[in-house]
Amino acid sequence: MTTKAEFLGRIRDQVRRTPGLFAAAAARRPQHPAAEAETIRRELAERWPETLEAFRREFESVGGVFYKVGSVDMVPAVVARIAHEREAREIVAWHSSALGADLAPALGARGLDVHQMPAAEPVGAAERERLRAIAARADLGLTGVDLAIAETGTLVLVSGAGRPRSTSLLPPCHIAVFDRTALVESLRQVGVVLEAWHGDGTPPARGAVINFITGPSRTADIELTLTRGVHGPKDVHAIFVEQGLRG
Amino acid sequence: MSDGELATPFRQRAGGAMKDTFLQEALTIATTKFIGLRREAFAGFPEGEALRDQARAIKEATLQDLDRHLETLIANVERLGGHVHYAATPAEARSIVVDIARRTGARMAVKSKSMATEEIHLNEALEAAGVTPVETDLGEYIIQLAHERPSHIIAPAIHKTKGQVAELFSRELKRPAEPDPEALTRIARGELREKFLQADLGITGANFAVADTGTIVLVTNEGNGRMVTSLPRVHVAVMGVEKVVPSLTDLMVFLAILAKSATGQKLSVYTSLVQGPRREGELEGPEEFHLVLLDGGRVAQIGGPLREALSCLRCGACLNVCPVYRQIGGHAYGYTYPGPIGILLTAMMEGTPAVKDLAHASSLCGACADACPVRIDIPRMLIDLRREVDERKIAPWTERVAFKLLARLLQHPRLYRVAVRAGRLLQRPFAGSGRISRLPLFFGEWTRTRDLPPVASRTFQERWASDRDLRA
DSSP: OOOHHHHHHHHHHHHHTOOOSSOOOOOOOOSSHHHHHHHHHHHHHHSHHHHHHHHHHHHHHTTOEEEEESSGGGHHHHHHHHHHHTTOOEEEEOOHHHHTSOOHHHHHHTTOEEEEOOSSOOSSHHHHHHHHHHHHHOSEEEEOOSEEETTTTEEEEEOBTTBOGGGGTSSSEEEEEEOGGGEEOOHHHHHHHHHHHHTTSOOSOOOSEEEEEOSSOEEOTTTTOOEEOSSSOSEEEEEEETTOSOO | OOHHHHHSOHHHHHHHHHHOHHHHHHHHHHHHHHHHHHHHHHHTOTTHHHHHHHHHHHHHHHHHTHHHHHHHHHHHHHHTTOEEEEESSHHHHHHHHHHHHHHTTOOEEEEOOOHHHHHTTHHHHHHHTTOEEEEOSHHHHHHHHTTOOOSSSSOTTTTSOHHHHHHHHHHHHOSOOOSOHHHHHHHHHHHHHHHHHHOSEEEEOOSEEETTTTEEEEEESSSHHHHHHHSSSEEEEEEEGGGEESOHHHHHHHHHHHHHHHTSOSSOSEEEEEOSSOOTTOSSSOSEEEEEEEOTTSGGGTTSTTGGGGGOOOOOHHHHHOHHHHHHTTGGGOSSSOHHHHHHHHHHHHOGGGGTTGGGSOOOOSHHHHHOTTOOOHHHHHHHHHHHHHHTTOSOHHHHHHHHHHHHHHHOHHHHHHHHHHHHHHTTTTOTTSSBOOOSGGGHHHHTTSOBOOOOSSOHHHHHHHTHHHHO
16 A cells, blocks of 8 residues: 555655746735635625625526515515425424524414524434434425625535535525625635635634535436436525624 | 457547447537537636636646645645545555445445546446445436446536436336436436435545645535535545645636536536535534545656646536547547547556557647646647657557658658659549548558548649749
8 A cells, every 4th residue: 555655755756856837826815814805895895786686697597596685574484485386394494593593483483394403413323313304305495695606696605513514405495595794796705705714714604514506406417408406406595685684 | 448348449439439320419419519608608707818827827836836735635634534545556546445435334335426436447346345336426327327438527428318318217227217308317316315315435536625724625516516425424535636726715716717618607506615524513424534645647747748637627628629529429539538638648547558549539620728728738748649659669660650751751852852743643543533532551541531632733842943933
């Protein structure tokens, strides 16, 4: 078996005795990413309606369904309507602390069966299995959004306690709720935010995965016919809350 | 590939593909569609050209310091609780993955699409060790059920009709299947969903690895990459050493051009940044994470003639625009990586003798270099490979002698003029139709696959000489 030292030694030898093809440098990383991310956020606070409009356009062009509501109280009605159209009852949802709003009571009152994922790690394999089985059979998955990218119509979700990876993956329909604090304009800005989360800033959660979701799951593997929902959700809905989620 | 396929000479494989009318039509439709989608994506993206330059520069800069970036990556993966393994050869990579499967008691492995695991022929090794590998990308799943190989880097089953897929599903899955892409996709979803939930082991490649954060990046449209890295209790990622990029800032440059080049999307549906095993507080995610770093001929090219090919993102753009690929499809190439870039990667992994014919399977038109998101000069390296095939005497002696004679003629004007006159006489029996399409002896090798233009009744040199008085 090749050891680490042998493996890297061979590479080092090659690198040392090889002149580069041309003078080249990696991308310049932000020196103080948290401060730069904050600047981006501040600037966006003034032009968020344009950013939201750009996001809506891109999100719809990749097959997402966009809604805008005034306040968080209006979210359950939208969710209930989506559920009703699909004749769906069971919803698996991120924990209210991760969602930024406690929607379970209002959804329950509308006849929906809401399974809220726990805020802390479940104890034991059996409990883990039970919760996963819920996500696997649920009709709808309800999550928050950490970044909404206008350039590409993308939702970025960080995994962690109370925000399982499966909520946006296993159910055939994913509903994401967000407000203006999640909006960014470009992939370049996302780079700054990611550097901040990794470096001197605070990430929204401490899970191991950051997922970029750009529309519903799709494939064109059979005769190039575009087909939705091959493994992930067939439908993706994004609900924007104008007055903000956390009051 | 199977040995049987490679026992057939390239010319026969290519000839067979060109007689397959369905394949011809499928290739034309698919590649034309991809070309259009890519063009549109970049047309609406003025900063694309600058980003392509930057992406190339990042790849080159990373290679100039590859050992250091890998050390950073390794340190970060281990800090996060992951394990790193070192595979100099495909055989070593296979045995590392098989050992992990054995040690963790895995019986079924779900795989998301990965060229690196195709390259090392991992599935056969897993099967031999009693572990059932399940390809979960729809195209790859179809290919696996049919016991075939992918024919395109990003659309592995473009050579199959929906009717063939329906027949395949009915036979292999023992359930009725209608020849309708939507219905077939639904069947695959059901079948594979069960496998995702049962499997012990998730196997992926890596589109990128970020040194600075120890992150593996997976790009898929179907969501299988997310399933494979979220549900099984062990995740193994196999990646070529050249896939590392220094930082998240660099990563964003590549994400901005990768999907546009491959499918014309602004981003693929799912881009997952996976940082080691499940963290405290998480409901899902693997308990164990393993990263297998693969050399497989790459390291020798850091200082070798194929260095530029180490920048390849595996987007497939050069396949779609290649006039040869568009005619013969992926299978005729005979190895894991088809198309223009595939010839270079095959030379890298299997050695130059493996591409003695493939090196000529290019018109050198340059369309591949134009389409390449990181502007790899593929034609230049193909010419270098042809020279090497000649210099190392891999080509047949007749071919080498013929080209040496031609080179001599082209260097000596007087000799050339004599040869032209001789050629004009000798070609008479063969040039009846205005093209020479059949020649005797070993010259026939040339005309087996292409015509030769005959020597003109009056060559340019002759006209130049005799018309001099008129010009004055």
